[in-house]
Amino acid sequence: MENETDAFYRELPKVELHAHLNGSVSFKTIEKLISRKPHLNIGHDMTAIGKGQRRTLDECFQVFKVIHQLVDTEEDILMVASDVIKEFAADGVKYLELRSTPREDKNTGLTKKKYVETVIKAIQQCKSEGVDIDVRFLVAIDRRNGTDVAMETVKLAEEFMLSSDGLVVGIDLSGDPTIGDGKDLLPALQRAKNCGLKLSLHLSEVPSQLEESDLLLNLPPDRIGHGTFLHPEVGGSQSLVDKVLKHNIPLELCLTSNVKGRTVPCYSKHHFKYWYELGHPIVICTDDKGVFSTDLSQEYQLAAFTFGLSREAVWQLSQRAIDCIFAPDTVKQQLRQKWIDTQPQGIK
Known part of the structure; x- marks a missing residue:
């Protein structure tokens, strides 16, 4: 039986803006994928980081490689995207922005274009089935793939921005932060910005990226993923913080992901506190709910427990996330109404 506290967080209407497809x-969907591909000999311990476990960032990226082996056909992508959307909806998420790097596989005939089309198809199917969640898609640039592929990805996103009826809304920059240089990707990111795509960039995920972070902040991005080492207390700089504040760029913060990926020593040392106390726009997110064995309700509960947030403060945090979404103002208004309609008694 779910206790009253758990029920509050589950029923809290939520916005998820940093979710890699x-x-x-989930464990359940991985089971279905493993049963489809027994020849790969993949076990569950290879696809998730369980409770109490921690991994280096490099080991986390090895986990994603294993999952990619399981998801290599249109059929796989359709099932995975549909399951992920329904699970977020079941967790009280009312608005979701999924992100993924388009992949191709010569053995299965999967192309990058078909990859994006299939994710869009899953979003449309869930909507037609009446799943209570509004879903949009960010096409991801993997920084490891260099300049040319980044430009190709932006052109693909541009094409779908115009043809997907508002479902493709932006570009994500992600991938192993220790590989590649953000400077090489600036032309592609600038093109994306010029054509009306929103930018969510993984920034300062690891220490000693001050120069790259400074360059990318000059764009400026519409949102920042993680921003773990931006502020001076952890080796960032006040000038980086000033740029973030000047442009009022929201941060997507993923507590469990950072703790399990060892970029943050423990929950109480998470940079959530720094930005929250500044009153800066922040959005609690999961990053990879399957890999890190979490969900958005748990992340809100962890933040509240760790930093002593009242239920009213949690509600406000969730509600303010609506301001940070990449969908149009009409969608923001509809979401605000949903929050008003479900507001518990005693919360202003």
Whole structure:
């Protein structure tokens, strides 16, 4: 039986803005994928980081490689995306922005274009089935793949921005932060910005990226993923913080992901506190709910427990996330109404 506190967080209407599709695949969906591909000899311990376990960032990226082996056909992508969307909806998420790097596989005939089309098809199917969640998609640039592929990805996103009836809304920059240089990707990111795509960039995920972070902040991005090492207390700089504040760029913060990936020593040392106390726009997110064995309700509960947030403060945090979404103002208004309609008694 769910206790009253758990029920509050589950029923809290939520916005999820930093969810990598393949990292969000649940234990249940992984089981279905493994049964489809027994020849790969993949075990569950290879696809998730369980309770109490921690991994280096490099080991986390090895986990994603394993999941990619399981998801290599249109059929797989359709099932994975549908399951992920329904699970977020069941967790009280009312608005979701999924992100994924388009992949191709010569053995299965999967192309990057078909990859994006299939994710869009899953979003449309869930909507037609009446799943209570509004879903949008960010096409991801993997920084490891260099300049040319980044530009190709932006052109693909541009094409779908115009043809997907508002479902493709932006570009995500992600991938192993220790590989590649953000400077090489600036032309592609600038093109994306110029054509009306929103930018969510993984920034300062690891220490000693001050120069790259400074360059990318000059764009500026519409949102920042993680921003773990931006502020001076952890080796960032005040000038980086000033740029974030000047442009009022919201941060997508993923507590469990950072603790399990060892970029943050423990929950109480998470940079959530720094930005929250500044009153800066922040959005609690999961990053990879499957890989890190969490969900958005748990992340809100962890933040509240760790930093002593009242239920009213949690509600406000959730509600303010609506301001940070990449969908149009009409969608923001509809979401605000949903929050008003479900507001518990005693919360202003």
